[in-house]
Amino acid sequence: MNVIVVGSGIGGLTAALHARERGHSVTVVTKGALGDGCTGFAQGGVAGGYGHDDSPALHAADTLAASGGLADADAVDVLVGGARAAIDDLTARGVRFDRSADGALLRGREAAHSRSRIVHSGGDATGAAIASALVAATRTARIDVVENAFLADLEVVDDEIRGVRVLIGGSSSILRADAVILATGGAGRLYAHTTNPEGTTGDGIAAAMRAGAAVADLEFLQFHPTILDAGPPFLVSEAVRGEGATLLDDEGRRFVFESHPDGELAPRDVVARAIARRAARQGAPVRLDATMIGGAALRRRFPTIDRVTRERGFDWSAEPIPVTPAAHYLMGGIVTDVDGRTSITGLFAVGETARTGVHGANRLASNSLLEGAVFGARAAAALELPWPTTVENRAGSPGAVEPAPDDDDSMPFSRSALQHLMWDEVGLIRTPAGLRRAAHTVALWAAQPRPLRSIVDHEDANLLALAGAMTRAALARTESVGSHHLETTTAVLETV
Structure with missing residues (x-):
């Protein structure tokens, strides 16, 4: 099978390596250089290093508790059940996790964990160690790599994936594939203040939305x-x-x-x-x-x-x-089952791009690297499996708002204006009135003709599409839960 993996963080490279080892022809397409993205910046570790007083069941309970009750229990069981194998796999690929003098894994504790179960590499350089090891493994695994390639769109025919359209050096090319695995990260650049690198503009999620894939839980954006x-x-x-x-x-x-x-x-x-x-x-x-x-x-x-x-x-x-x-981590994204399969046949999503259901309204610390490793491997294993009839969209689609009025009294669009709007109105503390203001302004901006002459233009279009979907989803969820915190009184946060 000819497989294209878009993205080169822990989820994408894990999927690519496992797919190649299963005999598939694999091409990794990445927006920048191989290994760019959020994985290398991760200071936290990989949750799932269980000690004598710990277990996957306790880890699952902590994950569900942190999620505001909205994580999917079956998906969480898959996540924690795959932790030991994921850590072993990373170790085999060259990640040197920190160990005590007797060789035992050192385990740290982070917020909302009831036990010390997080393994690290280089103290606070776990992400960099993982990225380095997976890039080295990819370079030697007979995997084709296309760098500096921007995902412009998915090629879909009769609800089946056929490949991707990418922009390379100003030219558009179509890369054909039997299966596509999206691992393009989140959309932290929607916000004026973010931990995410420059390229985190939601390209994979936006492309999947344009292709008709189900998305959910976009209102849940975690702030570190x-x-x-x-x-x-x-x-x-x-x-x-x-x-x-x-x-x-x-x-x-x-x-x-x-x-x-x-x-x-x-x-x-x-x-x-x-x-x-x-x-x-x-x-x-x-x-x-x-x-x-x-x-x-x-x-x-x-x-x-x-x-x-x-x-x-x-x-x-x-x-x-x-x-x-x-702004740090998007808990929502493209709806998948526990094997990374989306509502479009042949299209998979893993890592922050996906909405597997393991995070609910609030991600438990250090479950993100674990998610990429566990579900990246599962997506590769599912390449040979029959496609399910449907992928259930258990959390619903982004809500709808009234069409924007014709009068445009908002400021002109710029990426900075969008980022500050999202920070102010769709940020840590939200109000119904603020969400309506954001939805109104984003709808006005989105309605304006905007030629796509450059990659920056494409990124802006993706950010606008996600801002609209995120704001509509936030308006549709009228209860306050987890990272979606609603207030109706006047005593709200005015500045940070």
């Missing part, structure tokens, strides 16, 4: 609580709080306990909102205090964070550092 509030966005891993760091307001108080009994180890959505509210109230950033961990331990456990914080003028072993939330 702790980004260094100095210079370009730089994530300070949740594992730092797992090692004992605390969050302090300008009076030195640990304020997160006012929002949740678990304090700094509460689910991410709770911690992010608590930080944003306190920062807005005091007119200054909150601070992450890791001084109790000690300088030597910080350098050993978090070498990347230690280096960057020092480069930006902070000695975090001696003083708390300023932090702020930022």
